[in-house]
Amino acid sequence: MTDLRRYFEDIQPGEEYESPGRTVTETDIVIFAGLSGDYNVLHTDAEFMKRSIFGERIAHGLLGLAIQAGLFTRSTQAYATLAFVGLRWKFKGPIKIGDTIKLRAKVVAKKETGKPDRGLITLQRTVLNQRGEIVQEGETDLIVERRP
Amino acid sequence: MTPQAHLYFEDVAVGMTVTTPAMTVTEAHVGIFQGLVREPGGAPGVVPELIPLCLAIGLGWRAPAPPLVVLAFMGFEWEFIQPVHVGDTISSRARVLNKRALREGGVVVEERVILSQTGAVAQRGRFTFLVARRPKEAAA
Numbered sequence: 001m002t003d004l005r006r007y008f009e010d011i012q013p014g015e016e017y018e019s020p021g022r023t024v025t026e027t028d029i030v031i032f033a034g035l036s037g038d039y040n041v042l043h044t045d046a047e048f049m050k051r052s053i054f055g056e057r058i059a060h061g062l063l064g065l066a067i068q069a070g071l072f073t074r075s076t077q078a079y080a081t082l083a084f085v086g087l088r089w090k091f092k093g094p095i096k097i098g099d100t101i102k103l104r105a106k107v108v109a110k111k112e113t114g115k116p117d118r119g120l121i122t123l124q125r126t127v128l129n130q131r132g133e134i135v136q137e138g139e140t141d142l143i144v145e146r147r148p
Numbered sequence: 149m150t151p152q153a154h155l156y157f158e159d160v161a162v163g164m165t166v167t168t169p170a171m172t173v174t175e176a177h178v179g180i181f182q183g184l185v186r187e188p189g190g191a192p193g194v195v196p197e198l199i200p201l202c203l204a205i206g207l208g209w210r211a212p213a214p215p216l217v218v219l220a221f222m223g224f225e226w227e228f229i230q231p232v233h234v235g236d237t238i239s240s241r242a243r244v245l246n247k248r249a250l251r252e253g254g255v256v257v258e259e260r261v262i263l264s265q266t267g268a269v270a271q272r273g274r275f276t277f278l279v280a281r282r283p284k285e286a287a288a
Contacts, residue, residue, distance in 0.1 A: 042218075
């Protein structure tokens, strides 16, 4: 089978990707609350949240982060990723039920590591809602294989 | 009054440490997560990196301490040190590193680690929260 994954050598700083959109639903939030055990009122109490600054329930920050990770895999040909090693992340605004988010990602750095068979790729990622507002942004570090 | 139900900005002290109960990470967690976010599977038996992080937040709510009144999760820096496998049992420990008052509430920075059943650090980093001040009517 042809290996279509992109290796460390193939990925160049400056490359940019944009994902399809994904509408975040009440179901996503309920499933994520069940999975994570995070039942904070921010995500689960519609009546309480009517009186909050958001006016309604909002998605868990980490749900947005997890969804963008999935969107990344739909944005570009798969990387030959060995490990996700770190991130620096900011939650800039709420994701509300019915919002449609998409990911913009850009390769900002490529570094050698101590091991000859792999390298470190840093991506800058921006999560936008349907109005083009940034709801989350940050950088992620991936260890990617070199071409065997 | 009954024991304090919530921890406000005023109640937070630098150095405060909270340890959560533990939870075994299962194939079901992996399947539900992958279905939810459509992240394709990696190596068999290896848990996607974000799952322990998500579970650690939920475990934080079950810790034997009143929960912080979080207005917003502002951001975090995180390192994935070693993989978590299906069947591993994780727990989390948080320690307050610093706090800074704002007009409406305050910023609290916590150092968190996720530990495996052997006590090895699987993930670690810093969380930044916006925390509410004690409302006037709830004053002690």
